[in-house]
Every structure is written in structure tokens, then in C-alpha cells.
Amino acid sequence: MRIIIQLVVIIVALGVVIAAIAGKQTHSAKAWKKIALCILSLVMIVAVLFPNSTNVVAHMVGVGRGADLLLYILTLAFIGYVINSYLREQRDREILHKLARRLALYEANIKKKDHKK
Amino acid sequence: MKDVRTVLIIPVYNEGQVIRKVVTNALKHFTHIVCVNDGSSDNSVDEIKHTKAYLVDHPINMGQGAALQTGIEFARGLPVDYFVTFDADGQHRIADVKQMIKELDRGDIDIVLGSRFLGKAEGITGSKKAVLKLAIAFTNLTTGLHLTDTHNGLRTFNRKVAEEVQMTMSDMSHASEILEIIAQKKYRYKEIPVTIEYTDYSRSKGQSIMNAVNIGFDTLLRKMSK
Numbered sequence: 001m002r003i004i005i006q007l008v009v010i011i012v013a014l015g016v017v018i019a020a021i022a023g024k025q026t027h028s029a030k031a032w033k034k035i036a037l038c039i040l041s042l043v044m045i046v047a048v049l050f051p052n053s054t055n056v057v058a059h060m061v062g063v064g065r066g067a068d069l070l071l072y073i074l075t076l077a078f079i080g081y082v083i084n085s086y087l088r089e090q091r092d093r094e095i096l097h098k099l100a101r102r103l104a105l106y107e108a109n110i111k112k113k114d115h116k117k
Numbered sequence: 118m119k120d121v122r123t124v125l126i127i128p129v130y131n132e133g134q135v136i137r138k139v140v141t142n143a144l145k146h147f148t149h150i151v152c153v154n155d156g157s158s159d160n161s162v163d164e165i166k167h168t169k170a171y172l173v174d175h176p177i178n179m180g181q182g183a184a185l186q187t188g189i190e191f192a193r194g195l196p197v198d199y200f201v202t203f204d205a206d207g208q209h210r211i212a213d214v215k216q217m218i219k220e221l222d223r224g225d226i227d228i229v230l231g232s233r234f235l236g237k238a239e240g241i242t243g244s245k246k247a248v249l250k251l252a253i254a255f256t257n258l259t260t261g262l263h264l265t266d267t268h269n270g271l272r273t274f275n276r277k278v279a280e281e282v283q284m285t286m287s288d289m290s291h292a293s294e295i296l297e298i299i300a301q302k303k304y305r306y307k308e309i310p311v312t313i314e315y316t317d318y319s320r321s322k323g324q325s326i327m328n329a330v331n332i333g334f335d336t337l338l339r340k341m342s343k
Contacts, residue, residue: 087338097179097287101187104153108173108191 005061009072016080033084040077043070123199123218123273124149124192127170128184132205133159139207140168146211149195153184182291186284193279200279204270206316213311217273220307227278227304230264231271231311241315248329256293259336260300264308268292271311278304289328290335 019029047054047070054066063069125143129136129152136152143150150170154162156178165172173191175184185202192200199221201214209231217229233241233249249268256267272295274282281302286294299306 093287094285096177097183100176100179101183101190104173104175104187105191108171109194112171112194 003062005063005069005072008061009076013076013079016076017083019080036077040073043073119148120146120215120218121148122197123147123201123214124151124195124197125201125203125214126185126188126192127152127203127205128155128181128188129153129157129161129165129205130155130178130181130184131157131159131161133157133161133164135207136161136205137164137167139205140165140170143203143211144169146215149192149197151188151192151195152205153188153191155179155181155184180287180291181289182284182294183287185291186282189279189282193276198276200274200276202270202272208313208315209271210312210314213271213309214273216309217271217311220309221273221275225305226307228272228274228299228306230266230306230308231269231313232264232266232308233269233311233313234265235308235310241313252329252332255333255336256296259293260296262296262300262306264296266308267296269311269313274304286335288331288335290332293332293336 047066052066054070056066058064058066058069061069063072125147127136127140127143127150132139140150140152150168151173152165152168152170153173153175154165155175162172162174171191173187175187188202189200199218201217203209203214213231217231220226220229234253249266253264253267256262257264268289270292282295282298284291284294284298298304
């Protein structure tokens with residue numbers, strides 16, 4: 001049984017990384033992020049209302065304790081979040097740089113006209 | 118005789134101590150010099166204004182790659198044939214630039230790259246050399262080019278390259294990015310030996326070894342997300 005959860009975690013982990021990096025910012029990608037967030041929240045609510053439920057699910061997939069299973073899920077969510085925000089930061093920076101460059105060139109080209117020869 | 122068909126593009130970030138001397142010296146040989154001040158917090162801008170170089174002033178600090186891209190875009194508007202990327206800290210030699218222009222003049226090459234390892238690197242430290250060698254192996258692997266030095270700031274290229282080049286990596290990763298562009302666009306390239314004069318000043322301005330990790334990470338990420 002343990003091998004199953006190991007496989008699932010590894011595959012999902014790679015999937016999260018690849019999807020976060022290579023995935024296009026489509027509407028459906030954004031929608032999936034929201035759905036994932038809702039599911040995660042629901043799981044948390046269930047877990048806190050029925051403390052034993054995580055243990056039951058964990059045993060079903062071959063993990064020793066429910067807490068471990070939650071840790072795996074959280075870690076995956078965290079990795080996905082980190083990559084996602086890193087890439088978004090880079091995209092935003094690119095936009096800012098284009099704007100700043102255009103301003104710098106605009107100013108420089110005005111001054112160029114009376115540039116001392 | 119002064120070279121009027123070549124432009125030197127110099128990214129400047131807090132180089133107030135040396136930039137005036139470097140630019141003044143280069144102006145003896147080249148009519149067109151573009152300094153891109155990359156949001157320096159020192160007196161770099163004032164120093165550049167004392168010279169006859171063009172000044173393009175980034176409102177914020179954006180990184181050396183971004184400064185080069187800005188400089189190239191400005192230089193496209195000048196009546197020149199050849200474009201040179203030149204470091205502000207005085208570690209490049211004018212004589213090497215002239216040699217590179219001679220190579221371009223033959224007309225069968227689009228871009229000439231300087232190599233420290235074909236030439237002499239004066240005063241280079243062992244650890245820096247080791248990191249550079251690693252970076253070279255890594256970059257040759259990711260670009261498919263065969264170079265002896267992949268992170269040299271001295272490059273000379275023709276108008277075709279200048280008109281087409283579009284760098285997006287703003288920090289030091291631009292060195293690998295330029296090589297990726299060469300590979301992708303199939304530019305005809307050549308390396309020639311150049312001498313880098315490592316001084317205490319240029320060493321103090323050099324990159325930390327750990328930055329190689331950042332560059333490697335960004336390069337891989339960029340390749341994956343393409």
C-alpha cells in the first residue's frame with residue numbers, strides 16, 4: 001500500500017512543478033488554482049471537525065498517520081505556490097522594466113537632439 | 118583616426134570612481150558612446166555628464182542585462198554599423214575592441230565574442246576561474262555552442278544582431294541568454310582572445326560565486342517555461 005502513496009506524491013509533485021512552470025496563464029488554469037484552494041480548505045475543515053478522518057484516509061492509501069498525509073498535501077501546495085509567485089514576480093518585473101526602459105529612452109532621445117558634438 | 122561607425126554601450130551601476138576615466142579614454146578612439154546609468158546611487162550620472170557620451174538614465178535599478186538592452190535600443194538610432202558591449206570598470210581594452218571590429222569588417226561574421234581563456238586573464242583568482250569553467254560547461258550544454266568563455270562582457274556585433282536582439286533576463290543571466298539567442302538565430306559567431314585586466318577595483322565589483330546558482334536556476338527555468 002505504501003508504494004501507492006509514494007507514487008502518487010511523486011507524480012503529483014512533478015505535475016505541480018511542471019504545471020506551475022510550463023502552464024499558460026489561461027482562464028482554466030486560474031480556475032483550477034481556485035478549485036484546488038477550495039478543496040484544500042474543505043479538507044482542512046473536515047480534518048479539524050473529524051480529527052480521526054485524516055487517519056482513516058491515510059491508512060487507506062498506506063500512510064502511517066493522518067498528520068503525515070496532511071503534511072504531504074501542504075508541502076505540495078506550498079511548492080506550487082512558491083513557483084507560481086516566483087514566475088509571476090518575474091513577469092511583473094519584465095513589465096516594469098519595459099515601462100522604465102521606454103521612459104529612459106524617451107528622455108534620452110529628447111536630449112540627443114541638443115547633444116554636444 | 119576616430120572610429121565613427123562603432124558605438125560602445127556601457128552599462129553603469131555605481132561606477133562613479135572610474136566611469137569618467139574609462140569613458141574619456143574610450144572617447145579618444147570612438148565618437149559614439151552610450152552610457153546607461155542603471156539607477157546608480159552614487160555620482161555616476163554627474164561623472165558621465167562631464168563627458169561627451171550619450172546618457173540614458175534608468176529611473177530604477179534593473180540589472181546589467183536590462184541596461185544593455187536599453188543601450189542597444191538607443192544605439193539603433195545612431196548612424197553606426199557596429200555595436201560593442203563594454204564594461205564600465207575599465208577591465209576591457211580598446212585594442213581588443215579594434216581587433217574585434219576588424220573581424221566584423223571581413224563581413225562573414227555577425228558577432229565577435231571576447232574570450233579570457235584564449236587570451237590572458239590577468240590577476241584572476243583560482244576560485245573565480247573554477248566557477249567560470251563550470252559556467253562555460255553548463256552554457257555550452259544548454260545552448261549547443263562551442264565556446265571557451267561564456268561570461269565575457271566584451272562583445273561586438275553588427276546592425277542585424279542589434280536590430281533583432283531582445284533580452285528579457287535583466288540580471289547577470291543575460292550572458293547566457295545572448296548565447297541562446299546566437300544559437301537560436303544561427304548567427305555566425307567567432308571568439309577572439311581578449312585580455313581582461315582584473316584590478317582590485319574590478320574584483321571588488323565582480324560577482325559573488327553564489328550568483329552562479331541564481332544564474333543556473335533562472336536559465337533552467339527559462340528553458341522549461343518556453
